[in-house]
Amino acid sequence: MTYAKTAAFTEEQQHLSRVAKALAHPARVAIIQLLASKQTCISGDIAAELPLSRTTVSQHLQELKALDLIRGEIDGLTVCYCLNTELLQRVHQQFTAFFLEATSGAACGPDDACAC
Amino acid sequence: MTYAKTAAFTEEQQHLSRVAKALAHPARVAIIQLLASKQTCISGDIAAELPLSRTTVSQHLQELKALDLIRGEIDGLTVCYCLNTELLQRVHQQFTAFFLEATSGAACGPDDACAC
DNA sequence: ATGCAATGTCGTATATTTGCGACATACTTC
DNA sequence: GAAGTATGTCGCAAATATACGACATTGCAT
Numbered sequence: 001m002t003y004a005k006t007a008a009f010t011e012e013q014q015h016l017s018r019v020a021k022a023l024a025h026p027a028r029v030a031i032i033q034l035l036a037s038k039q040t041c042i043s044g045d046i047a048a049e050l051p052l053s054r055t056t057v058s059q060h061l062q063e064l065k066a067l068d069l070i071r072g073e074i075d076g077l078t079v080c081y082c083l084n085t086e087l088l089q090r091v092h093q094q095f096t097a098f099f100l101e102a103t104s105g106a107a108c109g110p111d112d113a114c115a116c
Numbered sequence: 117m118t119y120a121k122t123a124a125f126t127e128e129q130q131h132l133s134r135v136a137k138a139l140a141h142p143a144r145v146a147i148i149q150l151l152a153s154k155q156t157c158i159s160g161d162i163a164a165e166l167p168l169s170r171t172t173v174s175q176h177l178q179e180l181k182a183l184d185l186i187r188g189e190i191d192g193l194t195v196c197y198c199l200n201t202e203l204l205q206r207v208h209q210q211f212t213a214f215f216l217e218a219t220s221g222a223a224c225g226p227d228d229a230c231a232c
Numbered sequence: 233a234t235g236c237a238a239t240g241t242c243g244t245a246t247a248t249t250t251g252c253g254a255c256a257t258a259c260t261t262c
Numbered sequence: 263g264a265a266g267t268a269t270g271t272c273g274c275a276a277a278t279a280t281a282c283g284a285c286a287t288t289g290c291a292t
Contacts, residue, residue, distance in 0.1 A: 008167035009142035013149070020139035025250085026125035029132050029214070036218045044268060051124035056251050058270060077259050077268050085219045092215035098145070099208035102152045103201045141280085160238060172281050174240060193238050193289050234292085241286075249278065256271075262264085 016098060019091050022067050027052055027060050032083065035070060041082035043075075132214060135207050138183050143168055143176050148199065151186060157198035159191075 009017075023029055027050055034046055047057040061081060064070045068087055073080045125133075139145055143166055150162055163173040177197060180186045184203055189196045 009146055013142040013145045016145050017140050017142045020136045020145075021141075023136035024133050024140045025137075026129040026133045027250095029129045029136075030125055032218050033129070033214075036220070052250095053252050054269085055253075055271090059250080059252095062270080074258090074269090079269065083218055088215060088219045092212070092219065095211050095215070096208070098149075099204060099211070102148050102199055103204045103208065104152070143280095168280095169282050170239085171241090171283075175280080175282095178240080190239090190288090195239065235290105236292100237288100237290080239287080239289105241284105243282105243284085245281090247278100247280075250276085252274090254272085254274105257269080258267100259269105260265105260267080262266100 012094075016094060019067065019069075019094075022064060022069060025060065027057070028064055031057075031060060031064065032069070035081060035083045041073075041080040043078040043080055046081065128210075132210060135183065135185075135210075138180060138185060141176065143173070144180055147173075147176060147180065148185070151197060151199045157189075157196040159194040159196055162197065 023032075030050060031046055034049060035041060044054065046061070047054040050057050052060075061070065061072070065072055065081075068084055069091075070081050071084055073082070139148075146166060147162060150165060151157060160170065162177070163170040166173055168176075177186065177188070181188055181197075184200055185207075186197050187200055189198070
């Protein structure tokens with residue numbers, strides 16, 4: 001395995017990067033925004049709204065579902081996807097903590113010159 | 117090009133996913149946290165702190181630098197990296213806007229059942 | 233100038249992601 | 263039950279990402 005030496009990193013770092021990877025594709029960002037905008041949790045309409053094939057969209061949906069960021073509920077023939085707002089809020093807090101940590105410390109000088 | 121049909125998405129979605137991709141690896145998250153914790157913008161010490169080869173760390177640094185999230189300043193023989201806190205703050209705002217949008221709308225029901 | 237140390241780049245091997253057509257499944261309707 | 267529709271899974275091809283050793287470059291010290 002010459003790939004993904006993730007085990008050597010903090011659990012926090014791994015989790016943050018896992019969520020970041022879920023958002024690392026515009027299609028998945030678009031899916032979340034779509035679910036946020038439409039009250040009704042759409043199903044295959046998502047595929048119709050995106051410039052990708054239905055198969056590909058389904059895969060992106062599965063990726064988001066694997067992280068539990070979205071949830072799918074079978075309603076007869078169609079599947080209803082919705083956001084897991086509770087988890088999204090927790091993720092938001094983690095990202096905020098990360099960014100606050102990153103922006104609070106002394107960094108570059110006034111004209112972006114390192115202070116070392 | 118059977119990959120990255122990013123051009124079909126919003127500029128906002130593309131940018132968010134680009135930054136997310138930069139954070140989609142624990143090593144890069146660790147690098148940012150390291151730069152945040154150490155006052156002095158370290159150089160190759162970063163490689164010593166991570167469980168990766170110096171070459172690999174250098175590549176991760178270049179990726180972060182390509183997005184201007186970090187900056188490197190040559191100081192004689194060593195290179196000083198530091199966080200671009202200004203940009204990080206802007207990115208933080210964008211992520212916050214995204215998460216607020218995602219968590220505000222009506223989503224799953226009380227027991228995480230879709231409301232459709 | 234010579235030697236050494238710190239960095240980055242290049243080439244390469246492997247793993248993963250992305251995208252999509254073909255197929256299987258499940259459910260609704262007639 | 264037959265036909266049609268909505269979804270997901272599987273398998274494949276191409277593009278990317280990850281990891282690292284070998285090499286080139288640059289600057290410091292002797």
